[in-house]
Amino acid sequence: MCKCQPYLPKVQAGVPSDVTAIPKETAQSKDMEVLRSMPLFSSLSQETFDKLADSVRFDRYVKGDTIVRQGEKAQWVIVVLEGYIKLTRTAANGEETLIHIFGRGETIAESVAVLGDNHTTTAEATGPTRIVRMPAHVVAQAARDAPELALAILSESSAKIWALMDEIEALKAQTADQRVLRFLLSLCPPNATNVEARLPYTKGVIAASLGLKQETLSRSFARLKIVGVEIDGRKVLVQDARVLEQEIERLNRFV
Amino acid sequence: MCKCQPYLPKVQAGVPSDVTAIPKETAQSKDMEVLRSMPLFSSLSQETFDKLADSVRFDRYVKGDTIVRQGEKAQWVIVVLEGYIKLTRTAANGEETLIHIFGRGETIAESVAVLGDNHTTTAEATGPTRIVRMPAHVVAQAARDAPELALAILSESSAKIWALMDEIEALKAQTADQRVLRFLLSLCPPNATNVEARLPYTKGVIAASLGLKQETLSRSFARLKIVGVEIDGRKVLVQDARVLEQEIERLNRFV
DNA sequence: CGGCTAGTTGACTTCATTCAACGCTGGTGG
DNA sequence: CCACCAGCGTTGAATGAAGTCAACTAGCCG
Numbered sequence: 001m002c003k004c005q006p007y008l009p010k011v012q013a014g015v016p017s018d019v020t021a022i023p024k025e026t027a028q029s030k031d032m033e034v035l036r037s038m039p040l041f042s043s044l045s046q047e048t049f050d051k052l053a054d055s056v057r058f059d060r061y062v063k064g065d066t067i068v069r070q071g072e073k074a075q076w077v078i079v080v081l082e083g084y085i086k087l088t089r090t091a092a093n094g095e096e097t098l099i100h101i102f103g104r105g106e107t108i109a110e111s112v113a114v115l116g117d118n119h120t121t122t123a124e125a126t127g128p129t130r131i132v133r134m135p136a137h138v139v140a141q142a143a144r145d146a147p148e149l150a151l152a153i154l155s156e157s158s159a160k161i162w163a164l165m166d167e168i169e170a171l172k173a174q175t176a177d178q179r180v181l182r183f184l185l186s187l188c189p190p191n192a193t194n195v196e197a198r199l200p201y202t203k204g205v206i207a208a209s210l211g212l213k214q215e216t217l218s219r220s221f222a223r224l225k226i227v228g229v230e231i232d233g234r235k236v237l238v239q240d241a242r243v244l245e246q247e248i249e250r251l252n253r254f255v
Numbered sequence: 256m257c258k259c260q261p262y263l264p265k266v267q268a269g270v271p272s273d274v275t276a277i278p279k280e281t282a283q284s285k286d287m288e289v290l291r292s293m294p295l296f297s298s299l300s301q302e303t304f305d306k307l308a309d310s311v312r313f314d315r316y317v318k319g320d321t322i323v324r325q326g327e328k329a330q331w332v333i334v335v336l337e338g339y340i341k342l343t344r345t346a347a348n349g350e351e352t353l354i355h356i357f358g359r360g361e362t363i364a365e366s367v368a369v370l371g372d373n374h375t376t377t378a379e380a381t382g383p384t385r386i387v388r389m390p391a392h393v394v395a396q397a398a399r400d401a402p403e404l405a406l407a408i409l410s411e412s413s414a415k416i417w418a419l420m421d422e423i424e425a426l427k428a429q430t431a432d433q434r435v436l437r438f439l440l441s442l443c444p445p446n447a448t449n450v451e452a453r454l455p456y457t458k459g460v461i462a463a464s465l466g467l468k469q470e471t472l473s474r475s476f477a478r479l480k481i482v483g484v485e486i487d488g489r490k491v492l493v494q495d496a497r498v499l500e501q502e503i504e505r506l507n508r509f510v
Numbered sequence: 511c512g513g514c515t516a517g518t519t520g521a522c523t524t525c526a527t528t529c530a531a532c533g534c535t536g537g538t539g540g
Numbered sequence: 541c542c543a544c545c546a547g548c549g550t551t552g553a554a555t556g557a558a559g560t561c562a563a564c565t566a567g568c569c570g
Contacts, residue, residue: 089424093507097428099420111413114406120417143402150405151369151398157412158366162375164419165354169344171426172466173352176558203517211427216558218518233517233567252348431526458549471526473550488549 031058031081035132038105039159040079040152048146055138061125067108070122074113076133080106083129084201086209087121098208100164101126103200111157114140114150126201171211174248179210180220181248184229188241195238199231286313286336290387293360294414295334295407303401310393316380322363325377329368331388335361338384339456341464342376353463355419356381358455366412369395369405381456426466433506434465435475436499439484443496450493454486 032053035041041049058081061067067078070090080102087099087108099121102108108123113136143150170179183206187197199206207217221231227247228239238244287308290296296304313336316322322333325345335357342354342363354376357363363378368391398405425434438461442452454461462472476486482502483494493499 087420089420091424091428091507093504095428095507097424099423111409111416115410115413117413120420143406145402147399147402147405150402150409154366154405154409154412155370157409157416158370158372160416161366161412161419164416164423165342165344165375168354168419168422168426169346169352171423173346173350204515213559214517215519215560219558222518249348252346252350468527469549470528470551474526477550 031132034081035079038079040107040110040156043152043155044148045146048142048149051142052134052138052149056132056134059131059133061129061131063125063127065125065129067123067125067129067131068119068121070119072119074109074117074119075136077110077113077136077139078108078123078131078133080104080108081130081132084126085123085129085131086126086201086205087123089121098205100160100167101201101205101209107153107156109136110139110153114143114153116140126205175251176210176212176216176220177223178248178251179212180217180224181227181244181251183210184224184236184238185241185244185248187236188238188244191242192238193240193242195236195241197236197238199234199236286387289336290334293334295362295365295411298407298410299403300401303397303404306397307389307393307404311387311389314386314388316384316386318380318382320380320384322378322380322384322386323374323376325374328373329364329371330391332365332368332391332394333363333378333386333388335359335363336385336387339381340378340384340386341381341456341460342378344376353460355415355422356456356460356464362408362411364391365394365408369398369408371395381460429503430506431465431467431471432475432478433503434467435472435479436482436503438465439479439491439493440496440499440503442491443493443499446497447493448495450491450496452491452493454489454491 035053035056036049041052044052061083067085068074068076070088082104085102085108087102088096089099090096102123109119112119116136139149139153143153170182174182187200188195203217204214207214210217212220221229224247227243229244230237290308290311291304296307299307316338322340323329323331325343337359340357340363342357343351344354345351357378364374367374371391394404394408398408425437429437442455443450458472459469462469465472467475476484479502482498484499485492
């Protein structure tokens, strides 16, 4: 993917495309409930939650918008309300590597913001996205005052560590087809049959998230037709999730 | 690497090989200072440190000993004093994948222990190793009482996240030789010349940590002779660290 | 309409793995 | 003391999985 191009973000990092698109109050009252139910907030006392809630800001982005930039000081803790955000790292030569993708309810930069460090990755919207952001210093202070918040943040970080370890395991021990199968399984309810799902982001992004080239993903999808996977644009049909699991197993025998 | 073998650890997890090998007091008094200076403890108040120090236990392991086992409940927070510990994941089919290696000063299971979760990886000594362990419930309580400890643990977790992201970036974006070069660079002081170093663990373990087979690592070492790298057993000679950096860059041009 | 971007497909290349044989070293037991 | 073996590492030849390059299609937006 396009190397060495000068870095020209479409909007300045942290400046949303159209903050004012929806009336603030209506959005907030409903979103506040959603927020309260999210992992980072659900274990907090009402008091701690209110303290944070006072300073939250809702933003909305479109595909390609940069939300935080690698190297910048972390000013905000961000929670995804809707859409998907990809974390990437840009090496000295301009090569961009996708590290991880975050979806609804997941938190970005929570530890780095609380500790006052710099971002080590860039975060970019993969499509229309809504987030909520809280000033780092507010969260940091609240974490000092309320151990429950510090533990909730720790819990988020811990979950992130597991997710990254999963990714490393997949990259080291699984073939392209196995990773694609795992990804497809993540779109299906367990043991379901005749699942109809939608790809959450473009195939290019899916490929990068699985450590593949787009062409390889395309070929993989084609191969997986024989195990009951049909891809049509963004639409996915899986005949039987258990067959996919068996196929992952089967492919292991040959490795 | 040997798949599907029945899992027969040499010692029971958590039971050290020879706890009593050295007199406890002498070991402790010296080690306590070391401990105090380590990242997890250095920012703590004396009071908090003392609370933890009361319940620490020193252990020593030999190569192959299992220290924590995947799936078990986390009972201890572990800090490495000496040696290297490899974290692995064992898949359903028995395939073992090396996820990460921890060295001196690094902490294992800190978040998982504080949160009361189960280990998601197995930890095994790669050679003679000394650790210190603290009961999970003591640390968890202390973290609730003293926000500085919670933040110190968060800081450790955050560092771990960076390290894992580095690993993912390397696996996705770099070739075998580039990863090997990076590893060699990590053994050298920055910009140094005529470095003489020692491989920290066996080549088999190095290979696994870089996501390579042992044979591939061996070939890579052979190729890297032309950029001034000489490997003789565990001894490493690097003529010029900057040349290694340039070589990583150079290899990028062809990718 | 032309010009994008996203995705597919084919032919070819290359990097890493696999399989197998072999070398070295250190320990153990006859 | 030597013979043998196990563990660790190296090397060669063959294989295969994924990447590269390039041509092409389909949909979309101005």
